[in-house]
Amino acid sequence: MAFGPHLLLAVLEGLVTSAVLALTALGLSLVFGVMRVVNVAHGELFMLGAVLAWAIATSIGGSPAVGFMAALVLAPLIVGAVALAAERLVLRKVNYDPEATIVATIGLLYIIQQLALTFYGADARPVPPPFNMRISLPWFGYSGYKLSIIAASALLLVVSWLVMTKTKAGLIMRATQYDRETAQAFGIPVDRVYAGVFALGAMLAAIAAVLIVPISQAHYLMGQDPLLLSFIVVIIGGLGSLRGTVVAAVLIGVSDGVISMFFSPTLAKMIATLLVAMVLVFRPQGLFGRAVR
């Protein structure tokens, strides 16, 4: 294959990574932005979404499309409920103290991971994609499902942006993010906003996981990479900035795809981490973040 098509393939693979990463990182960014909680268990909520997707698709059986669609609806809802319970039972009890929540979510990470190992096992299991269609390009054929991931993610990101900027719920979330005390002085039940945001952040991770699981299989340790990459994206993009999250996800995803294909995946991770270090040194608020007032 010539260089041009090779590069195109690498970029496409990178965009699929970006699509999933943008959704996962958006969840992490939302939770940190609004609640000031660093959710170390975010990757495990992603993993839980994938494992549940397998469980749902398998138990429903029948056509792969039906199983997948059921998983796409049910898995995020269940993960959201789990996150809601964790928020009420743990984060709220430690009063959202920044240090305590880090320790608490590390605990949550191991609880979810070990429960998945116990009940799901150590195997990697695939979920069949809802459709098998190859798009033939002049140089190579490409999976139609992978392209649909990019489309679905783009759609969800646009919806998220509309919700944040145009709806009452978005206004309430932003008010809570900027000034929790003043938000309360205007009748905003900050406590309930936190619960909703934590569940929403987890659901975004779960949706990303359901989308990726037909390609990469569900495994109880699959949450580690998305967690690290989400942190990288959130730091580069700037906390609480949706635009920054998307730009950074595309940057990291595509460079990961290209560098992995032409050089090595290790080099891609090294460069991404170096980029984080550079951003932290020269622009700590991230590329699109605003400096703390």
Add this chain to the structure above:
Amino acid sequence: MTDALTISGLDCFYDEVQVLHGLDLSLRHGEVLCLLGRNGAGKTTTLKAIMGLMPARQGSIKLDGMEMTGLPAHEVPKAGIAYVPQGRRLFAEMTVAENLEIGLNTRHKGRATRETVLEMFPLLRERLKQRSGTLSGGEQQMLAMARALCVEPKVLLLDEPTEGLMPSMIQKIREAISQLRQRGVSTILVEQRVDAVLSVADRVSFIENGRNRETVDIEQLRANPSAVKRYVGVG
């Protein structure tokens, strides 16, 4: 007749440091009551306690005879108390219109309320789409007041609304307070300087070391300003 707001025996703490010591205060219907006192006397803490943002360890706060103590902070504004915090505390990244909308949402008020408020502060109407953090200091103060008025409050709490403003703006803020008084809004106004309140207040309460030392009518104070020297230290 019950007072608009009655505070009795209020104790408040920052961690283990007691800031309010059995504070008593009563706000009559339709009056402007000014809290005067030195830095750290407990004026801002009193307002925060009323808003439920500071827990009261002892004592009670009643709005029209209804007990407010122990209510979650987000329920207090819904009962009809609006707050203009010190330093304005606008949602700086949001537009003027969005800041007003947050005020309107508090008690589900609509277009009519918004129009009334914008008539009071016509300057804001031209700036609706502007990010509120980019307004001038005086405009920000007006927005903070407008946002609070979108609640259609029975009781309005103003924490140093003229702090750091130029004289022409201070005059405008005073006019707004007088206008509200004519409309029957009961107001608690926190200030550090007595000259800032003489023209707008009905009564003055002197706060010292977390206690209300003395409440005097404004005429009395004009005739005999010695209380100001005693509690605030400057004439």
